[in-house]
Amino acid sequence: MRALLTILLACIMAIVPFSSSALAFSKDINVRLVNYIGNQVDVHFNVVGSYQVENSSVKLVPGERYSVAALGSKVTLFNSGKKLMEASEIVLKPTIKGSIDSQVLLENMEYIGAVKFINENGYVRPINTVDLVSYLKGVVPSEMPQSWGYYSGMEALKAQAVAARTYVLRRNATTIDDGQSHQVYRGYDWWLSTSDAVMETQGKVLKYGNEYVNALYSSSNGGSTLTNKNSWGTTNLPYFDTKKDPYDAKISPYSDWSFTLNKEQIDTSKLDLSKPDSWWDDTYEVDRSITDSIISRLQSKGTISKYNEIKVVRFNSMSFDSPPSNANDVLNGTFTFEYFVKTPTDYVMEDGKIKTYKKTIEDTSYNIRFMIGTSTMRSPVIKNVEQVNGEFIVKGSGFGHGIGMSQYGAYQMSKDGKHYNEILDFYYPGTKLVREINKEDYFSRLKGQDRYGTSVAISQHAWENKSEAVVLGRGDLSIDSLTGSVLAKKYDSPLLLTYTNKIPDNVRDEIQRLSPKKIFLLGGTSAISDKVKAELEKAYPNAQVNRISGTDRFATAIEVAEQINNTTEVILTTGDESSPDALSIASHAASNQIPILYTNPNNLPEDVETFLKNNKVNKVTIIGGKSRISTNLEKYIDSIVNQVERVSGPDRYATSIEIAEKMNYRVSQLFFAQGNVFIDALPASAYAAAVDAPVILTYKDQVPAPVQNYLKTFNNVPDTYILGGPGAVSDQVVSEVESLILN
Structure with missing residues (x-):
């Protein structure tokens, strides 16, 4: 009875006045399409239904193929190679405001609402403008399987909808990316179950005091929730805690995972180190996908010059902190590796041979995860590192940063008959669930x-x-x-x-x-x-x-x-x-x-x-x-x-x-x-x-x-x-x- 009372007090429902400091629920969201589009100098599209080019006499014909190219500092619209217009921005708008039977098909993805094309550092950047509800209908099935709604997971989908809504409103900004750096958004990829979850939780958000919470979530925490300090090393937020998660542990397919890293990446005994040009172009690391990811990350951070070619020779050591026992532990890791360097003009030589460099990386396990690759090192929670037969065998649990709500854990709670407010209370303790509705918006x-x-x-x-x-x-x-x-x-x-x-x-x-x-x-x-x-x-x-x-x-x-x-x-x-x-x-x-x-x-x-x-x-x-x-x-x-x-x-x-x-x-x-x-x-x-x-x-x-x-x-x-x-x-x-x- 006491546990139930705690849930009711912590997740009490209320209709509160609309906050003028918050992003209006009716306000449009501008979504930078980066995740699926990437950086391209030209982007192809066609329209379904009726679309127009704003401030232009150009007529868009449904089914015809169009392209937008980044030329100079502007963007140019083409149809079958014929130039139609050039401008600093090209905006496609549905003829009828809010029409759902008109879409822009952009690189095999469907988007409703307006789509603006701009020249962003020499690349075409599409920006999709939709209202908050439409945005969330495109986010929830991208972040959590819509099929769960048909297998006792409807409450999990509702919890996901509340978390996603709270996340974007906390940002208090009208522009957001469509990838994992913010929230994955797949446009008009709507499903009945997830759309119902969005609508049935309409206006509902999580707050701590008068502020929107940072409603973080990940696929799986591996059986224990993490705080933002555990994972990122940042000042701990009061509504995150380090505790056992029996729901995630019961269902998660990521409770145990591992990857192997060879110590010796290049067998230098078979190479003439005095003549690197004789083997450089034909010699690769054993775990090339991992070494490429590490070097690319270090070059993007300026730790290693982006103008140099690097070959990783060997990994000397690798270790990670054990899973945290309290909210203030920071998960750190370290590894040392040796490598060769080729500059734009020549190889770096020493005493007549190619020089061997050594570098030690000390960082949070979370950041090291991004160096190694997030599909390889699936979370910052490392159980142990073994050295066997010239290999590092790294064993961990969870998938994602592990902070806040576990999506698999939420699914299990829903299967166990928990209401979505109970799910949110478990993963965001001390928060309150409120409903913010400004009737003038509706x-x-x-x-x-x-x-x-x-x-x-x-x-x-x-x-x-x-x-x-x-x-x-x-x-x-x-x-x-x-x-x-x-x-x-x-x-x-x-x-x-x-x-x-x-x-x-x-x-x-x-x-x-x-x-x-x-x-x-x-x-x-x-x-x-x-x-x-x-x-x-x-x-x-x-x-x-x-x-x-x-x-x-x-x-x-x-x-x-x-x-x-x-x-x-x-x-x-x-x-x-x-x-x-x-x-x-x-x-x-x-x-x-x-x-x-x-x-x-x-x-x-x-x-x-x-x-x-x-x-x-x-x-x-x-x-x-x-x-x-x-x-x-x-x-x-x-x-x-x-x-x-x-x-x-x-x-x-x-x-x-x-x-x-x-x-x-x-x-x-x-x-x-x-x-x-x-x-x-x-x-x-x-x-x-x-x-x-x-x-x-x-x-x-x-x-x-x-x-x-x-x-x-x-x-x-x-x-x-x-x-x-x-x-x-x-x-x-x-x-x-x-x-x-x-x-």
Whole structure:
């Protein structure tokens, strides 16, 4: 009972105010791509989805091969050998902010978010900019096997997520490397188990007093935890301790390891030492990988001139301190070796023979590990060194620096039924687990002075640069525009609203900013007049203005569907202009490029039936209850297609929740719209599709019960957007949504 009390006191959960001195959770992280890219004078990439080059007219075509080269002090972009542009930096940005269906494929690695290329000392250095959550989703599976989550290791993954979050926040910097010097990051290499671990621990960090802890971790400590003083010789941090780790000892595959080092590396008895040029180029050390690593490390530190060639002749001695017994012991080691030197001009000779140098290295075992090679000497914990038959046999345990959390130990604790806060308490004793959430980072309105201004606000938020196309819908009647979200997503374009006979000034300005090559008008002349079409053609002569319309709303929806390259599946909803069912399904339909068609409650319009038959549609998903689309009509549709599914609830609010739950959204973002006057939400559907988020309907002044129940199931805090001003969704509803999610 006392042990349990200690755990509860040390790892007490709290929601604390956001600290202004800390790196904001919503702030972007700039990741220098070094670990997998290395130093290259040119780097190749291609894009998936829609990307743009910032401040440039260069168009990136998905699938085409591009390269960036470091030339002079700048970087130059090429496509198949053709120079496209040159600048001090080249920045690739997704057309839609936060889009997860657009990636940069860089040397066989996938990255979302922005990728900037700079010239770094004559090499191309890519820098990936992502938000903290996306960064952690790329770190956790790179540092701990995602498969552990399916074999009783989910709590270990959560502990890893907290440690990784705390580590980066302690740095209080927005730039970090992608390798072991910081945290390994593999970009958009996301897995369900590790992403869940990140989201289920959202905002949770370890603190000692008011400071983030240095949440260090390694693969295995070999059965005993180390302090930073044990391993590095630095002033000991109070939350690290030297103690037995029965969990690591039980599971770690690195409890015992060894490597062998020959004393005699070069048999000089067979060499003419007076004529080194006769054998130098053909003579190598027995353990060349180790000797090369030692010399390279010493040359990088300036201990040996980097301009000289070195051959290690023999190792005279090697010893290491025994594993530590307390927190203040420093693990040190020493070894002595002899070597020959060749300068850039000649061999170093003495008394007519090549000179033999001798050097003794005295350093921490941790630093010697990096000299010998981290895959050879796996940790600074050396159990003993034996000398047998002219060899040093070095035996040790653990993998990594051994400080803080053992990842294998955490896995064993999880398998033993320990909660992640117990894991963190064991490896970081005396710390507290707190949750830091600043709601201003997660809740915001997208609004304008009116519905037209709101459509502009959504466009400016999500489309920070240009757009290849713009889809324009009628602002006072949504029926024609509702199906246009699928078309907008096809071109990764915003959906803006207009008057029937006039383009609002702010919408005109937004189209000018976006510089589209295509403008689509949804509906006939009664929806958007020829006067508006002519006005657009005159104002934007470089844009092709196309009208998509039919004889009525049913036919217009079919015309939109004809623009989509997918006729195997169709979503069918009521043609009643007062129903928001099409809006609720719009982001899913747009994301998956599934056309939305309209029907009457009891009979299928002839044009719609012809479309289903001619295109051999396989599946129809009906959205809405039986009062919207009758059971008899459902049965008839089932007779002409292979599969029919209905998604509905008792009312429009419940239906929007049914859609959110059944369509497998990522729900790292949510959009809220009023269920009665929902035109404000329409322009957000293409944005919601790009970030794979549902659109949830609410009352103006109250959160419906089905929505309340849905929000209570959340164990993470999604980025939440309220569509429209207080006249559409009241501040009271916003506060209630915040409370339901945060609590």
